[in-house]
Amino acid sequence: MLAKRILTMMTLIVCVAVIAVFSYNALRNPWLWFDESGQFWISKGLNHYSEVYAASGGLGDVIENNRHYNLDPGGFSVLLYFWLLINDSSTFFLRLLPYLFFLGFASVVFLYTYKSGKNILEAAFLTTLLFLWEVTANEMGEVRGYTMEMCGVVGTVYLIRFHSTLLTKRILLVLGIWLSIFCLSRYDFVVFVIGVSLWVFLGLLHERLSFGKLVARLAYYAVPLIVVLLVVLVVMLMHQNPAGSAESYLYLGSSAHAWLTPLFLFGALNALLVIYDYKKGVVVLPSQSLFLMVFLVYCLLSLLRIFPLDVRGSMALTVVLTIALVERFFLIIPVHSYIKVFVLFCLIQVCRTTPLSELGSTNIDTKTFLEFTELKQNTSYDKLFVDYWMNPDFRYLYEYGALRNEAQKDGYPDRFVLQIDDDDPSKVVMPGEVDCDYYIITRFSKFTKQYDMSPFRPLNDESQDIYQRN
Structure with missing residues (x-):
């Protein structure tokens, strides 16, 4: 017993x-x-x-x-x-x-x-x-x-x-x-x-x-x-x-x-x-x-x-x-x-x-964010393009989240081109319309199919989200 x-x-x-x-x-x-x-x-x-x-x-x-x-x-x-x-x-x-x-x-x-x-x-x-x-x-x-x-x-x-x-x-x-x-x-x-x-x-x-x-x-x-x-x-x-x-x-x-x-x-x-x-x-x-x-x-x-x-x-x-x-x-x-x-x-x-x-991390591409934490330290990249799907994520990170104390050092927000999603095409900045060193475009983005991504290539074979211009 x-x-x-x-x-x-x-x-x-x-x-x-x-x-x-x-x-x-x-x-x-x-x-x-x-x-x-x-x-x-x-x-x-x-x-x-x-x-x-x-x-x-x-x-x-x-x-x-x-x-x-x-x-x-x-x-x-x-x-x-x-x-x-x-x-x-x-x-x-x-x-x-x-x-x-x-x-x-x-x-x-x-x-x-x-x-x-x-x-x-x-x-x-x-x-x-x-x-x-x-x-x-x-x-x-x-x-x-x-x-x-x-x-x-x-x-x-x-x-x-x-x-x-x-x-x-x-x-x-x-x-x-x-x-x-x-x-x-x-x-x-x-x-x-x-x-x-x-x-x-x-x-x-x-x-x-x-x-x-x-x-x-x-x-x-x-x-x-x-x-x-x-x-x-x-x-x-x-x-x-x-x-x-x-x-x-x-x-x-x-x-x-x-x-x-x-x-x-x-x-x-x-x-x-x-x-x-x-x-x-x-x-x-x-x-x-x-x-x-x-x-x-x-x-x-x-x-x-x-x-x-x-x-x-x-x-x-x-x-x-x-x-x-x-x-x-x-x-x-x-x-x-x-x-x-x-x-x-x-x-x-x-x-x-x-x-x-990875339980508890649904729909979160943690690998992309981890790659970004390394990418942002490269000061030779003057402009980073962030697509509309990542826009609210990055704003949260720098204004309230894990990177809020690093915003000034990382050049946020001036260093970033934050894309918005809007029914009015004139308000939407497309990747090819701005001169950026890196383009962060998620696999969820509707623009990846609408825009020719051929000028860009993945950082590595495992990630399909962060693209670097050739």
Whole structure:
């Protein structure tokens, strides 16, 4: 008995150590990629292409810039605005806000798995894997609203799984308020809310309430949601997408590839299993029936080209599906915990595209920045061209980030030609229109295809981002 307790304690210590190492790895990264630096500037009341050393704006400026330079409802932008009032010159502190949401997400997963399987080691193992699985780990410290959304989704599933035996007024009110708060994270969460609302409505119908009681229960749930969603619609969405156009993501109705993604294939598999359970009269867990509603809503909206169906764009569905699959195949199957977790870990490694050492650095070309830190020391280069994709990153680095104390020595901003992205071509300076010694052009830039890059060559065979003129 004592040996078992010691083994359990040692295993938990190892799990905590792994979590600490990968958490630190995500938090210490000093480089922000385009979306992150843009989020920073928006929460400073500015935008991606504000003037260098522009004065920070107020809360109204944050909302205004979120309307025009972001495709999220703005709740995270507002939270980050207040967060930066405490400290705006530490990238570690900047990343701490999304990390706290991730920590909340991981904590609820731990409680969820422990209450489901009554096995603390299994819960600890599965929670630790969140810090190793690139889909979740890469969002750990990303300065965007993803972790806020993930926290909201897993909290919703937990509430429904363990507290929805009877949909009382109190439960429905708590659920409605919870969803209302996290609706402000990302529009993806709003799609998730549609699925949850269908689940709630069908659940109330199943209770065979009188019409008056049905309306009263629905009001407790829906009123907070309707108020918040109307505010988001009027304040944000009508300005962000007035034409109601679809974004250039992966839709089931536009690409055969979308039908072959793991998100859709695993989702379809679990959906069929849930339907099969219903047909066989098997008791279906609330979390599984919730997944079915959410999955069907995403598929319908994707077929209509209203909302994409991919892992990053559909983060809420990814979280719900992951919980449903783990619950089905790992928490209810009577196999030893170590074997189940080992199998899951192997599956994660098979699907991995990001090296363990780079977790928490999603979309960040760290190598490019490291090469730049060497490049900028060469004083013979009088002018450095920075394309529009790197513009907000470099401004953050020199004005608030890791290089803020080196700005004068490096000749910032006079030494740099900072390109902007604008619908008016006359405002966009192209690489060939300025005489620079080095051109920093990312692989993401739309100008790399529009402009003949033949006069330039990579610094080395491994980097495709920094070009030197022959």
